[in-house]
Amino acid sequence: MIELAGLTKRYGDKVAVNNLTFTVRPGIVTGFLGPNGAGKSTTMRMMLGLDRPTAGDVRIDGRHYDQLRDPLKYIGALLDAKAVHGGRSAFNHLLCLAQSNGIPRARVHEVLDTVGLTAVARKKAKGFSLGMGQRLGIAGALLGDPQILMFDEPVNGLDPEGIHWIRNLMKSLAAQGRTVFVSSHLMSEMALTADHLVVIGQGRLLADTSMADFIAQNSRSYVRIRTPQEDRLAEVLRQNGMTVVHNGSGTLEVDGGKSERIGELAARHEVVLHELSPQQASLEEAFMQLTAESVEYHAHSEAPPEQPPQGWGQSWRKEG
Numbered sequence: 634m635i636e637l638a639g640l641t642k643r644y645g646d647k648v649a650v651n652n653l654t655f656t657v658r659p660g661i662v663t664g665f666l667g668p669n670g671a672g673k674s675t676t677m678r679m680m681l682g683l684d685r686p687t688a689g690d691v692r693i694d695g696r697h698y699d700q701l702r703d704p705l706k707y708i709g710a711l712l713d714a715k716a717v718h719g720g721r722s723a724f725n726h727l728l729c730l731a732q733s734n735g736i737p738r739a740r741v742h743e744v745l746d747t748v749g750l751t752a753v754a755r756k757k758a759k760g761f762s763l764g765m766g767q768r769l770g771i772a773g774a775l776l777g778d779p780q781i782l783m784f785d786e787p788v789n790g791l792d793p794e795g796i797h798w799i800r801n802l803m804k805s806l807a808a809q810g811r812t813v814f815v816s817s818h819l820m821s822e823m824a825l826t827a828d829h830l831v832v833i834g835q836g837r838l839l840a841d842t843s844m845a846d847f848i849a850q851n852s853r854s855y856v857r858i859r860t861p862q863e864d865r866l867a868e869v870l871r872q873n874g875m876t877v878v879h880n881g882s883g884t885l886e887v888d889g890g891k892s893e894r895i896g897e898l899a900a901r902h903e904v905v906l907h908e909l910s911p912q913q914a915s916l917e918e919a920f921m922q923l924t925a926e927s928v929e930y931h932a933h934s935e936a937p938p939e940q941p942p943q944g945w946g947q948s949w950r951k952e953g
């Protein structure tokens with residue numbers, strides 16, 4: 634288990650991590666989501682004792698990282714896959730890690746096998762592809778057979794086979810009862826892997842929710858309608874128990890009724906329709922809406938992005 638209490642990190646005037654309090658539990662994959670620059674890497678570095686918090690506290694199974702004896706046996710992490718001495722072979726890189734953490738040599742062979750690098754174990758790491766480098770980083774994380782594992786953007790730059798492999802690995806580690814904490818800036822990726830979500834933006838906690846609740850609240854479907862008789866149709870639909878949101882320029886967004894029923898009601902009341910289309914808001918849209926105010930670097934597009942109906946995601950948005 635990893636417990637954060639009021640964890641804060643400032644760099645000069647910049648507050649990179651702002652009073653984060655949450656718990657990462659065993660037996661599930663917890664996704665750590667936030668746009669670029671949200672503070673994910675800084676938070677993970679503090680969990681591993683690589684950065685000192687300005688305020689607050691983070692505990693690994695009740696203890697600070699620097700109080701752990703042979704820390705690789707408690708917590709394994711993939712932070713930066715390129716942080717490997719390029720002149721060393723994969724085997725020697727892992728052997729050095731093993732020897733400095735009291736881990737037997739035989740375990741090096743086991744983890745090389747787990748990540749599929751046995752055939753290239755004697756090759757120098759500097760010749761490795763991005764995917765092979767990620768696998769070597771993951772082998773390092775698994776080396777001490779720790780109960781807690783942490784991966785920072787593990788699928789970045791990987792091919793579909795590599796992505797599939799990492800997803801399954803994370804799920805199987807959690808199924809063994811381990812604590813698995815994985816960061817990403819892609820909601821769609823987390824939807825396939827994580828059981829629980831922690832979302833941050835500009836260092837602040839925005840959501841701490843189960844994936845099932847997030848999906849239940851955000852994958853609702855609605856119907857978009859364009860009509861020159863907006864008020865007339867809205868009244869009819871409301872009388873038939875539907876929720877109607879006016880979105881300007883003759884567009885309505887309707888919850889609680891299928892498009893067939895809406896079309897029939899429009900015909901019966903002689904309302905002209907220019908559009909009648911079922912819509913499904915994606916989880917990515919919901920995530921973007923949740924973090925919209927906290928994105929540091931916006932690209933400017935000519936057309937505003939389509940928004941799901943107002944109010945979505947509000948119930949799990951944290952105050953403050």
Ligand SMILES: Nc1ncnc2c1ncn2[C@@H]1O[C@H](COP(=O)(O)OP(=O)(O)OP(=O)(O)O)[C@@H](O)[C@H]1O
Pocket residue numbers: 644647648649667668669670671672673674675676818
């Ligand atoms: N050593 C540092 N000195 C000054 N500012 C820093 C330092 N490290 C991080 N920051 C700033 O802190 C904020 C959080 O950065 P961090 O790398 O933790 O975010 P992130 O969520 O991991 O982003 P990304 O998804 O882009 O990796 C950013 O604004 C970053 O510029």
